[in-house]
Amino acid sequence: MGIASQPGVNRPRILRDFKTRRHAHGQCVADALAAAERTCAARGQRLTALRRRVLELVWVNHEPIKAYDILARLRDERARAAPPTVYRALEFLRGEGLVHRIESLNAFVGCGAPAQAHRGQFLICSQCGTVAELDDGELSAVIVDRAARMGFQVERETIEIVGRCMHCRV
Ligand SMILES: [Zn+2]
Ligand SMILES: [Zn+2]
Ligand SMILES: [Zn+2]
Numbered sequence: 001m002g003i004a005s006q007p008g009v010n011r012p013r014i015l016r017d018f019k020t021r022r023h024a025h026g027q028c029v030a031d032a033l034a035a036a037e038r039t040c041a042a043r044g045q046r047l048t049a050l051r052r053r054v055l056e057l058v059w060v061n062h063e064p065i066k067a068y069d070i071l072a073r074l075r076d077e078r079a080r081a082a083p084p085t086v087y088r089a090l091e092f093l094r095g096e097g098l099v100h101r102i103e104s105l106n107a108f109v110g111c112g113a114p115a116q117a118h119r120g121q122f123l124i125c126s127q128c129g130t131v132a133e134l135d136d137g138e139l140s141a142v143i144v145d146r147a148a149r150m151g152f153q154v155e156r157e158t159i160e161i162v163g164r165c166m167h168c169r170v
Contacts, residue, residue, distance in 0.1 A: 011137065012134060012135070012136040012137070012138065012139075013113075013118075013134065013135045013136075014132070014133075014134050015111070015112040015113040015118060015133040015134060015135055016062075016109075016110075016111070016112030016113075016131070016132050016133040017132055018062075018123075018125070018130055018132045018165040018166060018167065019062050019130065020167055021128070021167060025061065025062075028059065028062075029056060029059045032055065032059045032098075032110050033052065033055065033056065033059075035098075035114055035115065036052070036055055036093075036096075036098050036114065038115070039096060039097075039098065039114045039115050040096065042115070043096070045092075045096060050085065050089055051089045051092055051093060053074070053077075054070060054074070054086060054089040054090060054093065055093055055098055055099065055110065057070045057073050057074065058070065058093070058099050058108050058109065058110050059110045060073075062109075062129075062130045062131060063109075063128070063129035063130055063131065064102045064105050064107030064108060064109045064124075064129065064131055065107055065108055065109075066105075066106065066107045066108075067083075067086055067087060067090060067107075067108070068083075070086055070090070070108075071083055071086045074086060090108060093108075094108075096114065097111055097114045097115075098110065098111055098114045099111060100120055100122070100133070102122060102124065102131065102160060103158055103160065104124075104160045104162075105124070109122075109131045109133075111133070112133055113133075113135075116135075118135035119135055119136075119140055119157050119158075119159075120133075120156075120157060120158040120159065121133065121134045121135060121136060121139065121140075121157075121158075121159045121161075122134075122158075122159065122160050122161065123161050123163065123165075124160055124161065124162045124163070125162075125163065125164055125165035125168055126162050126163065126164060127164050127165070127168035128165060128167065128168050130165055130167075132165070139159070140157060143157060
């Protein structure tokens with residue numbers, strides 16, 4: 001992606017923080033949908049009603065959600081919702097950086113900063129399931145360097161770290 005050569009990218013950024021179990025989640029959803037509208041409009045992409053609804057379902061909480069759970073919820077609302085419909089919508093959202101796939105769980109989370117190019121670095125709480133997202137250029141630089149020493153060129157980076165969040169540790 002060439003992001004390592006941009007100035008200022010080595011500052012670690014928290015794209016999505018761990019949330020307390022009780023917080024104004026409606027605001028998280030509203031912010032995510034507003035960011036999605038802006039991002040799609042800026043790129044000339046259409047956030048159709050279905051894509052928007054799938055994104056909303058991904059943001060139902062801060063835990064990763066599986067495609068078939070999204071489909072199950074959608075079927076309650078639209079009798080004709082078929083698996084390809086959901087997969088296509090998820091692919092679109094993923095392509096626009098609005099959701100990320102947590103590979104180890106085969107599930108999706110909403111992105112906290114869809115408009116900015118970033119890596120896939122995730123902290124996953126094994127207890128409550130909440131996922132936080134960070135973008136740390138130093139960490140990436142170390143990976144690129146170690147890989148290069150092995151003659152390997154990094155094309156895509158997804159880091160998934162499992163542990164316990166501050167709310168589950170108390
Ligand atoms: Zn929230
Ligand atoms: Zn993201
Ligand atoms: Zn937790």
